[in-house]
Amino acid sequence: EAQVTQNPRYLITVTGKKLTVTCSQNMNHEYMSWYRQDPGLGLRQIYYSMNVEVTDKGDVPEGYKVSRKEKRNFPLILESPSPNQTSLYFCASTIKWYFFSGANVLTFGAGSRLTVL
Amino acid sequence: TQLLEQSPQFLSIQEGENLTVYCNSSSVFSSLQWYRQEPGEGPVLLVTVVTGGEVKKLKRLTFQFGDARKDSSLHITAAQPGDTGLYLCAGAWDTDKLIFGTGTRLQVFP
Numbered sequence A: 001e002a003q004v005t006q007n008p009r010y011l012i013t014v015t016g017k018k019l020t021v022t023c024s025q026n027m028n029h030e031y032m033s034w035y036r037q038d039p040g041l042g043l044r045q046i047y048y049s050m051n052v053e054v055t056d057k058g059d060v061p062e063g064y065k066v067s068r069k070e071k072r073n074f075p076l077i078l079e080s081p082s083p084n085q086t087s088l089y090f091c092a093s094t095i096k097w098y099f100f101s102g103a104n105v106l107t108f109g110a111g112s113r114l115t116v117l
Numbered sequence B: 001t002q003l004l005e006q007s008p009q010f011l012s013i014q015e016g017e018n019l020t021v022y023c024n025s026s027s028v029f030s031s032l033q034w035y036r037q038e039p040g041e042g043p044v045l046l047v048t049v050v051t052g053g054e055v056k057k058l059k060r061l062t063f064q065f066g067d068a069r070k071d072s073s074l075h076i077t078a079a080q081p082g083d084t085g086l087y088l089c090a091g092a093w094d095t096d097k098l099i100f101g102t103g104t105r106l107q108v109f110p
Helices: none
Strands: A004-007 A010-013 A019-025 A031-038 A042-051 A054-057 A076-078 A087-094 A112-116 B005-007 B010-014 B019-024 B031-037 B044-049 B055-058 B061-065 B071-076 B085-092 B098-100 B104-109
Touching (some): A004 A087, A010 A019, A019 A031, A019 A087, A042 B085, B005 B085, B010 B019, B019 B085, B019 B104, B044 B055, B071 B085
Parallel strands (some): A010 A112, B010 B104
Antiparallel strands (some): A004 A019, A019 A076, A031 A042, A042 A054, B031 B044, B031 B085, B061 B071, B085 B098, B085 B104
């Protein structure tokens, strides 16, 4: 089944304890992205990757890191989590990012709910 | 930063009622998408509109793109409990990003 898989789905941690949220897709998609979802704010992009070894900041990158060493994986790293990073995180992918087009169809993972105490 | 405002933020209605959700911006979109998100899941694409004035229908859901491509609406006819969820619009401005709206949470009671 074609899908985007995120782990863990739920995590409670403490301030300053490094954590990684993994994201893997089995669709050979070039483009991958991380979003955070907070009430009343919709989905805000953290980082995205156009292809292997190509990453760029989204709208809210502070406090996060990413890497794209393989096409299928795009982990989100919180080096020193803080309570304001408590949120619902989504990874998404699409085959390729088409500029000036409505052809971009994102497939989302099921989400990772993170609580930082 | 481009903003997409959705209204209303919350909507609770009875089964069989009609409703409209709005998505507005001061900027012109190159394309506009609507997603539905159910609890415990990620958003799922419903439709993409790309031409000003375009109307698309998906069963009881009608999507309209404004003539000036600055706004969009989603109309649901005879809502059913299965329509319950968070509805998100998302706009592209000819960049490498997709900007999501603030969301409308719909609850349809039997």
